[in-house]
Amino acid sequence: MRDPLLHYPGYVLRRASTAAMAELATRIVVLGLRTTEATILQIVAENPGISQSALGRMLDIQRANMTPIAARLEARGLMRRLPSDGRSLGLELTPEGQQLAEKAQAVVDAFETELTNRIPPEHRDHLMPALLALWPSTDG
Amino acid sequence: MRDPLLHYPGYVLRRASTAAMAELATRIVVLGLRTTEATILQIVAENPGISQSALGRMLDIQRANMTPIAARLEARGLMRRLPSDGRSLGLELTPEGQQLAEKAQAVVDAFETELTNRIPPEHRDHLMPALLALWPSTDG
DNA sequence: TGTCGACTGTTATGGGCCATAACATAATTT
DNA sequence: AAATTATGTTATGGCCCATAACAGTCGACA
Numbered sequence: 643m644r645d646p647l648l649h650y651p652g653y654v655l656r657r658a659s660t661a662a663m664a665e666l667a668t669r670i671v672v673l674g675l676r677t678t679e680a681t682i683l684q685i686v687a688e689n690p691g692i693s694q695s696a697l698g699r700m701l702d703i704q705r706a707n708m709t710p711i712a713a714r715l716e717a718r719g720l721m722r723r724l725p726s727d728g729r730s731l732g733l734e735l736t737p738e739g740q741q742l743a744e745k746a747q748a749v750v751d752a753f754e755t756e757l758t759n760r761i762p763p764e765h766r767d768h769l770m771p772a773l774l775a776l777w778p779s780t781d782g
Numbered sequence: 783m784r785d786p787l788l789h790y791p792g793y794v795l796r797r798a799s800t801a802a803m804a805e806l807a808t809r810i811v812v813l814g815l816r817t818t819e820a821t822i823l824q825i826v827a828e829n830p831g832i833s834q835s836a837l838g839r840m841l842d843i844q845r846a847n848m849t850p851i852a853a854r855l856e857a858r859g860l861m862r863r864l865p866s867d868g869r870s871l872g873l874e875l876t877p878e879g880q881q882l883a884e885k886a887q888a889v890v891d892a893f894e895t896e897l898t899n900r901i902p903p904e905h906r907d908h909l910m911p912a913l914l915a916l917w918p919s920t921d922g
Numbered sequence: 923t924g925t926c927g928a929c930t931g932t933t934a935t936g937g938g939c940c941a942t943a944a945c946a947t948a949a950t951t952t
Numbered sequence: 953a954a955a956t957t958a959t960g961t962t963a964t965g966g967c968c969c970a971t972a973a974c975a976g977t978c979g980a981c982a
Contacts, residue, residue, distance in 0.1 A: 646828065647821065647841075650894045651901075651909055652802050657842065658917040659799030660940085662792050667967090676967070681787065688786065695930060701787075702797065707969065709932055729930045729977045754790045761791075761912045768908030769791055772901045773798040800969085807938090816938070835959060847940065849961055869948045869959045929978070934971105941966080950957065 655776070666753050673745055678703070679715060680750060683743035686721060686733045693730040694723070715739070795916070802897060809889050813882060818843070819855060820890060823883035826861060826873045833870040834863070855879070 647653045663677060670680050678701075685697060692700075698708040712733065715721040720739035726732035735743055761769060787793045803817060810820050818841075825837060832840075838848040852873065855861040860879035866872035875883060901909060 647825070648914075649910075650890070651913070652806060652890075652894050652897050653821070654910060654913045654917065655795070655799050656803055658913040659795050660842075661917050663796055664940085666792060678968075681793070685787070693930080702800075703968090704970070705929095705931060706933080706971080713932095727930080727978080731931075750790070750792075754792050757792050757916060761915050765908040765912040765915070768905040769912040770789075770794060772905040772909040772912075773791075773794045774788075775901050775905070776897060777794065777798040777801050804969085818939075833959080843939090844941070845958095845960060846942080846962080853961095867949080867959080871960075923982100925980100925982085927978105927980085930976085932974080932976105934973090937968105937970080939967090939969105942964085944963090945961080946959100947961105948957100948959075950955100952953100952955075 662757060666750070669749050669753060670746060673742060673749065675742070675746055678711060680746040682711065682715065683720065683735065683739060683746055684750070687735055687740060687743040687747075690734040691726065691732040693726065693732055695730065697733065795913075806890070806893050809893060810886060813885055813889065815882070815886055818851060820886040822851065822855065823860065823875065823879060823886055824890070827875055827880060827883040827887075830874040831866065831872040833866065833872055835870065837873060 667677050670677055673680070675683070681701060682697065685700060686692060689697075694708050694712055695705055697703075698705055703711070712721065712723060712731075716723050719736055720742060722734050722736060723731040724734065758766065807817050810817055813820070815823070821841060822837065825840060826832060829837075834848050834852055835845055837843075838845055843851070852861065852863060852871070856863050859876055860882060862874050862876060863871040864874065898906065
């Protein structure tokens with residue numbers, strides 16, 4: 643039984659990503675959040691007033707897909723969407739949103755630290771530059 | 783506008799994986815295949831007679847999700863599913879499946895090579911060990 | 923100032939992959 | 953022989969991504 647896929651960086655990248663995301667999802671779901679929602683709370687917490695579009699550009703989420711996510715977070719009382727522009731919606735967290743964002747942040751931080759610690763030290767500092775080189779969307 | 787996510791290996795891993803998979807998908811779809819199907823053709827080509835379950839274990843695809851994929855490939859005349867065991871189905875490619883598998887293989891190889899070449903040389907050899915360390919499912 | 927193009931948000935819709943539960947059947951273990 | 957395990961199947965849902973079409977707003981520019 644041969645498995646040549648383990649020599650393919652793209653394939654290993656995919657598998658590593660899927661595994662890591664699944665693990666994070668199980669840790670974050672206990673807060674009642676999806677990983678995407680946790681990320682959004684985090685970004686809005688650090689960038690109050692950011693528009694849906696700008697948020698979407700930062701996270702590579704289409705406007706059309708951002709709408710239901712933001713609406714859901716607002717409906718749960720975690721986020722407010724205030725018209726800033728007539729066409730734009732500025733996002734900011736409610737106190738409950740802030741509180742949940744902090745919990746989510748702690749979970750994510752712990753996870754990312756664990757992830758980093760799994761990498762053998764001699765390879766650790768090379769992962770980020772290598773991944774960023776694979777990722778064309780950084781500059782567009 | 784702050785974007786602290788770029789310091790998170792898990793997040794960058796996810797983004798890099800998504801981008802890479804999307805790119806591969808656009809290259810493989812012209813063959814009438816999805817990335818998962820291309821992978822399956824490749825594995826079956828190198829492991830004729832492999833059972834659906836064993837294939838699923840290798841690729842981390844649940845039995846329940848493997849069934850429609852394998853059935854689709856069989857319906858397209860690319861693969862045969864021969865009862866080997868009374869309960870198991872042994873998989874093997876048809877001539878058309880072989881031919882398509884070779885084309886898919888060429889596309890994947892080219893893609894993986896390009897991917898590797900994007901990584902700065904000083905980081906190149908560190909990516910695979912780092913990713914494999916993140917990926918717990920290698921041994922279970 | 924009025925028009926045209928670009929931007930924003932929304933709705934609708936579909937694709938692709940993953941996960942779980944329940945089931946029937948066959949093999950294996952005890 | 954009985955109990956457990958393995959395999960394949962069906963059904964169902966979740967999550968994330970993509971595209972098209974639309975209405976409303978802003979900005980650039982003649």
